[in-house]
Amino acid sequence: MFYLLSLSCGSDIAIITRQEKTQDTFAEVIANESDTGLVEDTGIPENSQSDFNIGFAQIYFRQVACPACVGQSGEFSISAELNLYAPTSASNFDYMTEAGTCTTQLLETQVSSNPLQATQPVYFNDLQLFPSGQGFWQNSNIYEYQVQRQTPYTVLTEYGDISNAFVSIEGFDDIQPYTLLWVDPSYAFDAVVSKSGTNFSWIPVLSGDLFEIIVAVYSPDGSQLLGAVSCMEYDVGSMFVPGQYFSQYPTWSLAAVHLIRHRIGTVYSEEINGILESHMIWEVIGTGHIE
Numbered sequence: 001m002f003y004l005l006s007l008s009c010g011s012d013i014a015i016i017t018r019q020e021k022t023q024d025t026f027a028e029v030i031a032n033e034s035d036t037g038l039v040e041d042t043g044i045p046e047n048s049q050s051d052f053n054i055g056f057a058q059i060y061f062r063q064v065a066c067p068a069c070v071g072q073s074g075e076f077s078i079s080a081e082l083n084l085y086a087p088t089s090a091s092n093f094d095y096m097t098e099a100g101t102c103t104t105q106l107l108e109t110q111v112s113s114n115p116l117q118a119t120q121p122v123y124f125n126d127l128q129l130f131p132s133g134q135g136f137w138q139n140s141n142i143y144e145y146q147v148q149r150q151t152p153y154t155v156l157t158e159y160g161d162i163s164n165a166f167v168s169i170e171g172f173d174d175i176q177p178y179t180l181l182w183v184d185p186s187y188a189f190d191a192v193v194s195k196s197g198t199n200f201s202w203i204p205v206l207s208g209d210l211f212e213i214i215v216a217v218y219s220p221d222g223s224q225l226l227g228a229v230s231c232m233e234y235d236v237g238s239m240f241v242p243g244q245y246f247s248q249y250p251t252w253s254l255a256a257v258h259l260i261r262h263r264i265g266t267v268y269s270e271e272i273n274g275i276l277e278s279h280m281i282w283e284v285i286g287t288g289h290i291e
Contacts, residue, residue, distance in 0.1 A: 265277070
């Protein structure tokens with residue numbers, strides 16, 4: 001959890017994150033081992049249908065414009081994770097805001113299914129992830145130079161390899177309004193998030209990917225989270241966030257503005273016999289105020 005520090009009184013206010021809610025939908029196909037051919041010693045299904053999900057890969061690149069404003073020592077926070085589990089019809093993307101809409105209900109679901117054993121490291125190309133619980137591998141100490149932009153990745157696991165599992169994402173050359181990105185705490189929160197609506201823009205444009213803007217609003221003294229809104233569109237290089245979501249907040253309420261690229265994908269793995277879902281995220285957190 002990141003913390004945004006109020007410049008006026010030093011109170012801590014939490015940068016908004018989606019609440020996680022486990023999605024407990026299981027594929028009925030795995031209810032009976034005789035129907036699926038489940039191998040007892042490995043957990044890999046021999047004859048499961050190819051339209052069931054067996055895993056989830058993610059690289060999450062978070063960039064904070066003003067590290068001192070959120071109590072961080074550095075600009076970047078980068079992590080990678082892999083989940084592998086028994087076949088399920090549930091998807092890791094069910095929680096995402098629908099393109100062309102906004103919501104104030106920020107909940108995140110995760111697939112719940114029988115996890116495979118995690119005993120050996122896995123690799124995203126040459127990026128190593130380590131076992132971290134049943135069916136879960138993670139590396140949360142990745143340096144910025146280790147992430148290759150717009151690059152196909154192969155996933156190497158103890159259960160088999162998945163070639164061209166996903167293509168990584170890239171960040172930003174420019175974001176407007178630029179004042180969102182002030183790096184000095186004495187100038188932070190200068191950007192205006194208007195009660196009449198605000199237009200945000202960025203380059204480059206990654207056509208076909210999704211783009212989300214989350215604005216989390218805090219009291220002027222930073223002591224309370226007042227609310228948040230998420231708006232999602234396909235990436236066209238700009239987005240208008242309606243002012244109706246901010247009209248009830250006091251002028252000079254503080255705002256944390258999250259600009260987030262999403263690249264979601266699926267690929268069928270013959271070796272693991274199922275679909276691997278992937279989610280590439282590049283997020284920039286800026287500061288502003290309501291006016």
